[in-house]
Amino acid sequence: MNPALKPLILIVEDEADLVTLLRYNLEKEGFRTVVAGDGEEALLLATERVPNLILLDWMLPLMSGLEVCRQLRRGAKTRDIPIIMVTARGEEADRVRGLNSGADDYITKPFSPTELTARMRAVLRRAAPGTSDELLQFGDVVMDLAGHRVRRQGRDVHLGPTEFRLLRHFMQHPGRVFSREQLLDIVWGHDVYVEPRTVDVHIRRLRKALNGDTEADVIRTVRSAGYALDSRVD
Numbered sequence: 462m463n464p465a466l467k468p469l470i471l472i473v474e475d476e477a478d479l480v481t482l483l484r485y486n487l488e489k490e491g492f493r494t495v496v497a498g499d500g501e502e503a504l505l506l507a508t509e510r511v512p513n514l515i516l517l518d519w520m521l522p523l524m525s526g527l528e529v530c531r532q533l534r535r536g537a538k539t540r541d542i543p544i545i546m547v548t549a550r551g552e553e554a555d556r557v558r559g560l561n562s563g564a565d566d567y568i569t570k571p572f573s574p575t576e577l578t579a580r581m582r583a584v585l586r587r588a589a590p591g592t593s594d595e596l597l598q599f600g601d602v603v604m605d606l607a608g609h610r611v612r613r614q615g616r617d618v619h620l621g622p623t624e625f626r627l628l629r630h631f632m633q634h635p636g637r638v639f640s641r642e643q644l645l646d647i648v649w650g651h652d653v654y655v656e657p658r659t660v661d662v663h664i665r666r667l668r669k670a671l672n673g674d675t676e677a678d679v680i681r682t683v684r685s686a687g688y689a690l691d692s693r694v695d
Contacts, residue, residue: 462516468513468585473503473529474547475695483516486574493583504532507539514581519548519559527562534563543584547572557611566637575600576691580636597632599690600679602671604632613671623648624667630688631680662686666688 466661467541471493474480484494495510497503499522507515518527526546533539546564548555559567565584568577579599588599601614611618611628620628626648630639639647641657664680672678681691 467493468489471499471512471515474518490578500529503529506606514543516545516547530542530562530564576636583635599632599635618670620644620670623663627667638683638689
């Protein structure tokens with residue numbers, strides 16, 4: 462691939478070890494990277510280089526990630542750049558503040574590289590929906606929306622219509638936790654009454670079809686919260 466065609470990712474992070482880890486994993490996945498160690502440098506690089514996506518730490522020297530995000534959203538050259546907030550602050554109120562400041566997504570430390578790259582690809586797809594909206598991928602799971610087919614490690618995965626809609630929603634929002642009620646509204650619709658526990662039945666069917674004997678379970682159950690597409694093991 463022509464290096465100029467690879468998406469450029471601006472990593473805004475002051476922890477050297479994490480920067481090294483992020484650069485290694487992102488470049489291995491086909492991204493180009495540029496790094497800013499503080500908020501002021503991030504604003505400068507974002508204007509000069511105009512990256513395809515910004516990974517923005519919350520806690521930064523000189524200027525917080527929230528303020529960086531707000532200023533990026535006010536800049537003519539930077540207001541449309543997708544931003545994923547990366548932080549150790551995992552409380553719901555913090556996530557709301559991050560998203561309200563203009564971030565497109567929010568991921569808490571520690572996170573798996575697979576989840577991060579999947580979220581990045583999802584955000585990039587939403588930013589340019591015409592480029593790859595018929596093919597979704599998370600790890601070794603590939604979903605062809607046009608052909609209505611799912612494959613994992615080269616084998617066909619046979620899903621019923623409801624399981625297909627569930628997986629499509631998860632793959633469009635990797636890593637995000639959805640409650641049973643949210644999934645009912647999204648997959649079944651607002652006007653259809655279905656018991657919340659029905660979601661559990663379809664999740665079990667999805668897992669059975671998706672996960673082979675030697676394959677990791679990519680559907681994560683979050684106690685008292687719901688489900689997520691996530692390769693991280695708790």
